[in-house]
Amino acid sequence: MLRLVLLTSLAALVLGTDTFSRDDFPPDFVFGAASSAYQVEGAANLDGRTPSIWDTFAHAGNMHGASGDIACDGYHKYKEDVQLMKDTGLEAYRFSISWSRLIPNGRGAVNQKGLQYYNNLINELISHGIQPHVTLHHTDLPQALEDEYGGWVSQKIVKDFTAYANVCFRNFGDRVSYWTTMNEANVFVLGGYDIGFLPPQRCSPPYGDNCSTGNSSTEPYMAAHHILLAHASATRLYRKRYQDMQHGVIGLNVFSYWFVPLTNNTEDKIATQRANDFYLGWFVNPLVFGDYPQTLKKIVGSRLPSFTFAESSQVKGSFDFIGVNHYVTMYVKDNPSSVNTEDRDAVADMAVQLTSIRNDTSTFEYAIVPWGLQGILEYIKQVYGNPPVYVHENGQRTRRNSTLEDWPRVKYLHGYIGGLLDAVRNGSNTRGYFTWSFLDLFEMLDGYESSYGLYFVDLDDPDLKRQPKLSAHWYSNFLKGKNISSDGYIELQKNISAVSTNFQ
Ligand SMILES: *[C@@H]1O[C@H](CO)[C@@H](O)[C@H](O)[C@H]1NC(C)=O
Ligand SMILES: *[C@@H]1O[C@H](CO)[C@@H](O)[C@H](O)[C@H]1NC(C)=O
Ligand SMILES: *[C@@H]1O[C@H](CO)[C@@H](O)[C@H](O)[C@H]1NC(C)=O
Ligand SMILES: *[C@@H]1O[C@H](CO)[C@@H](O)[C@H](O)[C@H]1NC(C)=O
Ligand SMILES: *[C@@H]1O[C@H](CO)[C@@H](O)[C@H](O)[C@H]1NC(C)=O
Ligand SMILES: *[C@@H]1O[C@H](CO)[C@@H](O)[C@H](O)[C@H]1NC(C)=O
Ligand SMILES: *[C@@H]1O[C@H](CO)[C@@H](O)[C@H](O)[C@H]1NC(C)=O
Ligand SMILES: *[C@@H]1O[C@H](CO)[C@@H](O)[C@H](O)[C@H]1NC(C)=O
Numbered sequence: 001m002l003r004l005v006l007l008t009s010l011a012a013l014v015l016g017t018d019t020f021s022r023d024d025f026p027p028d029f030v031f032g033a034a035s036s037a038y039q040v041e042g043a044a045n046l047d048g049r050t051p052s053i054w055d056t057f058a059h060a061g062n063m064h065g066a067s068g069d070i071a072c073d074g075y076h077k078y079k080e081d082v083q084l085m086k087d088t089g090l091e092a093y094r095f096s097i098s099w100s101r102l103i104p105n106g107r108g109a110v111n112q113k114g115l116q117y118y119n120n121l122i123n124e125l126i127s128h129g130i131q132p133h134v135t136l137h138h139t140d141l142p143q144a145l146e147d148e149y150g151g152w153v154s155q156k157i158v159k160d161f162t163a164y165a166n167v168c169f170r171n172f173g174d175r176v177s178y179w180t181t182m183n184e185a186n187v188f189v190l191g192g193y194d195i196g197f198l199p200p201q202r203c204s205p206p207y208g209d210n211c212s213t214g215n216s217s218t219e220p221y222m223a224a225h226h227i228l229l230a231h232a233s234a235t236r237l238y239r240k241r242y243q244d245m246q247h248g249v250i251g252l253n254v255f256s257y258w259f260v261p262l263t264n265n266t267e268d269k270i271a272t273q274r275a276n277d278f279y280l281g282w283f284v285n286p287l288v289f290g291d292y293p294q295t296l297k298k299i300v301g302s303r304l305p306s307f308t309f310a311e312s313s314q315v316k317g318s319f320d321f322i323g324v325n326h327y328v329t330m331y332v333k334d335n336p337s338s339v340n341t342e343d344r345d346a347v348a349d350m351a352v353q354l355t356s357i358r359n360d361t362s363t364f365e366y367a368i369v370p371w372g373l374q375g376i377l378e379y380i381k382q383v384y385g386n387p388p389v390y391v392h393e394n395g396q397r398t399r400r401n402s403t404l405e406d407w408p409r410v411k412y413l414h415g416y417i418g419g420l421l422d423a424v425r426n427g428s429n430t431r432g433y434f435t436w437s438f439l440d441l442f443e444m445l446d447g448y449e450s451s452y453g454l455y456f457v458d459l460d461d462p463d464l465k466r467q468p469k470l471s472a473h474w475y476s477n478f479l480k481g482k483n484i485s486s487d488g489y490i491e492l493q494k495n496i497s498a499v500s501t502n503f504q
Contacts, residue, residue, distance in 0.1 A: 018414075025424065029433075032090050032093050033090055033436075034093075035096075035441060036140075042076075048111040050142060050143065053139075055143065078121045080466075089480050090479065102168070105142070105144050106144040106145035107160045119171070134180070135181075135183050136168060136181050136234070152222075157230055169238055169241070170242075182231060184325055186279055192223070194219075216346070234250070251320055251322055251323050258326070259276060268334050281296065286307070290316030301341055303341075321390055321431065323390050326391065330356065334351065336351055366412065374422050377423040380428070388429050400448055400449060400450055402458070410471050410474045414486065417478070435454070438454060439457050441457075
């Protein structure tokens with residue numbers, strides 16, 4: 001009942017603060033931008049890297065011919081990109097390590113050229129005063145481990161992931177203080193093991209069409225369970241062997257919608273709580289309380305793996321922060337499943353129908369709902385005891401073309417950073433914000449059709465030139481301490497037209 005009251009009161013939040021500056025945030029709060037290995041690096045077959053499940057998925061034609069083979073060629077252009085980050089005023093950069101670049105067989109020998117690349121990138125960031133925030137698994141498991149034992153569906157992954165994490169802590173931990181084990185653990189298991197629209201593309205009919213193997217009723221829960229055990233194991237290793245010396249922190253990242261009941265019917269309110277339990281609770285409850293939410297245990301029954309006492313105590317408390325990726329707010333309608341318990345998939349277990357909060361579905365861009373970010377941060381504060389949070393991703397989708405005047409992105413960032421400030425002012429323990437993405441990347445949902453970048457990357461140019469969009473100028477102004485308000489938009493545009501598109 002308590003939670004229902006919370007949801008209702010939050011739905012009444014107002015728009016985010018319009019006028020603010022960087023100085024309104026606590027001084028140790030960090031602002032940055034994000035990327036991931038497969039989406040930015042390219043050099044997919046170079047210097048000893050072997051395929052990840054993403055290479056396999058893209059090359060099987062699932063991305064309409066697009067792949068991360070070249071992407072932004074960040075592997076070769078990291079110096080120029082770090083300089084651009086410096087010029088923009090980024091305080092931190094979130095990137096991920098390609099496991100199959102560092103350890104090509106998934107376990108065993110370390111690839112010296114891979115090691116060298118990440119050392120170079122980290123050193124370049126540090127020497128420019130930019131804090132590295134590193135993700136270990138951004139949905140790109142080495143294909144070798146998928147082939148050998150089915151990757152995350154097997155408990156064998158726990159040992160291999162821990163060994164990989166160990167290589168990273170040992171080699172980079174003297175300079176990297178912010179570690180995230182898994183990106184979007186929840187979307188990874190729903191997309192990869194239930195619906196099958198993401199690698200490793202395991203699913204079973206009638207829930208997914210195009211998988212050659214899998215079980216949508218059981219595998220999402222098995223993969224999630226092994227992710228939690230692997231995360232806890234890597235965290236335990238970090239704490240035992242490295243944390244005292246390296247003084248870093250470690251956490252897990254989840255994708256977070258903000259959910260609002262479609263109507264005031266009790267069914268929709270309960271469905272909204274259920275959606276939170278499935279999306280967030282599935283991973284965050286074990287970390288905070290040592291077990292899955294009661295809702296999941298009741299609904300999923302014997303298909304939900306259980307933690308032994310030892311596992312539960314290892315998982316509980318195995319985080320220094322929660323990473324949150326937030327883009328959109330959804331209406332929730334109760335959608336009871338007619339399927340028997342044993343044959344349901346995770347989506348049917350959830351039994352909700354989600355619809356975008358936007359009235360107008362004709363626009364490609366996301367609706368701007370700053371109170372959605374406030375809502376999710378407030379929810380984490382109240383339900384999970386206000387742990388430290390990093391907003392690891394938040395950004396606006398536009399079509400990928402040469403339009404540098406990306407007003408929808410400027411307005412989105414303005415709105416959401418205002419909402420973030422409101423959340424922080426109301427006591428949320430959020431410590432940092434990363435916009436997705438620094439460059440226009442290879443996007444995991446639609447390849448090169450959409451973009452989220454502050455910088456346009458011209459794919460027709462053999463040099464893959466980076467060009468600042470209006471949003472890069474806007475974010476740079478904010479990071480450099482200027483006062484931000486919507487009154488500044490016209491001035492911003494005039495300035496940009498006047499000084500051309502290059503940074504000085
Ligand atoms: C399955 O593959 C076929 C043929 O490539 C494609 O037309 C269809 O959209 C795919 N279905 C899903 C759910 O991805
Ligand atoms: C999935 O696994 C469950 C439990 O082992 C089993 O009952 C069900 O038949 C499996 N479904 C498929 C599609 O293999
Ligand atoms: C639900 O009730 C609240 C409080 O009475 C009201 O503000 C809100 O508009 C209602 N929402 C819907 C969808 O009817
Ligand atoms: C939907 O559109 C109507 C009319 O333009 C507007 O009053 C309402 O606030 C909109 N609802 C949402 C959720 O944006
Ligand atoms: C380019 O993308 C923007 C933002 O999504 C859109 O408004 C514009 O119409 C697009 N232009 C072309 C030529 O496709
Ligand atoms: C602010 O925090 C208080 C105390 O946790 C809470 O009751 C209130 O709902 C929050 N307000 C908003 C707008 O989130
Ligand atoms: C921003 O606005 C505040 C309050 O109006 C003012 O005190 C401050 O000097 C301004 N800062 C800059 C960098 O313009
Ligand atoms: C526009 O340029 C002027 C002069 O360089 C500068 O003072 C001002 O802050 C700029 N405004 C914006 C919004 O970038």
